[in-house]
Amino acid sequence: MPAHTAHLFSIATGSSEPIYRQLVEQVRRLAAAGQLQPGDEMPSVREIAQALALNPMTVSKAYGLLEMDGVLARRRGLGMVVAERTAPAPALERAALLRPALERAALEARQLELDPDTVLTLFATILKEKP
């Protein structure tokens, strides 16, 4: 399996996106585009921290999130590897995860006396916006 180096990453300071977020998004994109293949070895926290002059805790935080999201997996003796791609859960199951947030939004919409059409239009607009 190929092992990647810290050159995989490039970070920008002075952005409104914190550095750990930039690392997370870069790994996600590379994995989605197939440049990172399941089983590929990721550079160590220390290697990235050293190469990019970053606090190792920032790198650990990014790796921790990616592991939690199933993008990376911790392999004994190897460190982090790119996770096997699991089939995504059925859409309905995933949508259920959204329900609590939507319930809160619905509550606030009622408090603001907004009609459903206005709220749904707003949600449709937000869905199309880039985060």
Added chain:
Amino acid sequence: MSSPLVQLSSVSKHFGSQRVLDGLDWQVAPGQVIGLLGRNGAGKSTLLECMLGLRELDGGRVALFGEASGALSEQARARIGYVPQKPDLFDWLTPDQMLDYFKAMYPRWNTAKVEGLLSRWGFDALMRGKQIRKMSGGEQQRLAIVRALAHDPDLLVLDEPVSALDPVGRREFLRELVDDVIERGTTVVFSTHILSDLERVAFDLAFLRDGKIALQGQTDALIEGARRVLVPATMLPDRKLEGEVRRVREGAMVSLIVQEQGGAVARLAAEPGVRIEKLSLEDLFIEVTR
């Protein structure tokens, strides 16, 4: 959480009629790498000097490693590394003479580290035999950093340590911090105006304003939580919103700076005519220290 390594309680310091520190409370936990931010003249150097017991306080208390900072034991003193804003390097000596002098004072002097740093940072035999006062500002600053790191301190206090270094020198210094100092779990308090450096290495940030720590938090969370909300003045309640940092009236609009937006901000955001912008660390610095 373990007990703080540095604890300042109600610290006050004035110069003549000018109040520089005004009942300041601050704690630094072991292993924290914390950036201290503030405008020129906000009192960052004074704060660091008071913290280290180098200045007498006009009020309050400072404890380092659980000891009063005015009466530190030799053992506690030997655990501190300090790079002052203006190097005080005994500049009539050569680097080798200066380092030999300090080596005798510290039981934990790490000769291998000193040699490694000197060779990586371009101190060849010629330069090591040159009088310090004849060296450039950048060279003197590097030497001050070598001296502060030489005894593997548990607490490293850096007051504008890279102001005289070029970008390459700064990056080399950050790598050294990351690879050796932070890896060892050293507690670091770091004041600088170079925000990009802080973003890279400071996991936490503290803003000094009006003689107090006005805002403190994890660097990531501060950047992620910061928003500028532009809202028509008529829509805004008089009371402070949750997480509000600053509020400025601009004609019919009000510019709000908020941290960790609560429900009130989310409700405002849903209103027509309200604009929300994300902020960079630089924007946040300007807003918080204004």
